[in-house]
Amino acid sequence: MIILSSLLCFSGCTKSIINIDLGDTPNNGTSDNNNGSGNNKTSLVTFHATVESRNLTRSLSPMQKGIASLIFAYKSPIGSMNDIAEHGLYVTSSAGVLTGANDYRMYLPTGVYSFYAVSNNSYSTPPQFTNGISHTLVNGVDYLWANNKLQDINTEQVSQPIIFLHSATQVVFEISTDPSLKLNQLVSATITPSAPGATMNLSNGTITPANSYAAPVQMGINGTLAQYIMLPLSTTTPMKLVLNVLVNNETVARTYSVDVPIPNGELKSGDSYRFSAVIGTSSVSFSDVNVMSWTDVDETGNPLYPKQQQ
DSSP: OOOOOEEEOOOOOSOOOOOOOOOSSTTOOOOSOTTSOSTTOOEEEEEEEEEEOSSSSOOOEEOOTTOEEEEEEEESSOSOTTOOSEEEEEEEEETTEEEEGGGOOEEEOSEEEEEEEEEOSSSSOOOOEETTEEOOOOTTOOOEEEEEEEEEEOSSEEEEEEEEEEOSEEEEEEEEEOTTOOEEEEEEEEEOOBOSOOOBBTTTOOBOOBSSBOSOEEOEEETTEEEEEEOOEEOSSOEEEEEEEEETTOSSOEEEEEEEOOGGGEEOTTOEEEEEEEEOSSOEEEEEEEEEOOOOBOTTSOBTTTTOOO
């Protein structure tokens, strides 16, 4: 696989509320027409899903098995994000294949529809939405969003592609040392992530950026890489990074605390930022930061392959 990167410099509706609560696990799918019952439900709509980086050249990969997704169908034209024609909870039964939870199936009258989907990129239930705006989001979750607009549903069965994009942001630190030190192990890393409380707009998948920080959190460790998924951020205040490393075959870890400049004052929705951090005898410097392809992680922000040692 070729990874592309770009160098950055530091510098009127009668129903006013729709509240969807599908429970704590992907087994709580719900539908008004589970087996196609109801009037004029003539088309069975099925879905297959891929995931791609939002702001880089497309590199599609099938969504992994066991991931929960919530899919909304809207009859076009959409008058309001309240006007949901159908919705259902799905799980990838195999890579890229979405299967309705609890045997849910989406049946729609013939017509033109737009589809929207959200996921935590994990087995956990996606966020709830009211009036097209999500409930409060948290850090450490790889929020995904997709849309497929103006689709003509006019046959007995129609298969729809769902192309998920990352909506949170990711920070990755690649740790190395200058010639005076030998890096034996990256023991731990903490950062100050974006302040929680942001929401997602279902119509476009954007998450409102925070402009301040929360308390420090542990990053996932994968060899000499430390990474974490957080909500988007817009601030000129540096991010705090604390590294604990073993160097020069020492038995006691050294601790380094450093302020990390935010490139161009923001960590954008959908981008994965890889910082090159060089540890010296008494300080940490940053040679560059690049926007890279997304690093695969689980729902806690830890690398999937290999799994972090517990």
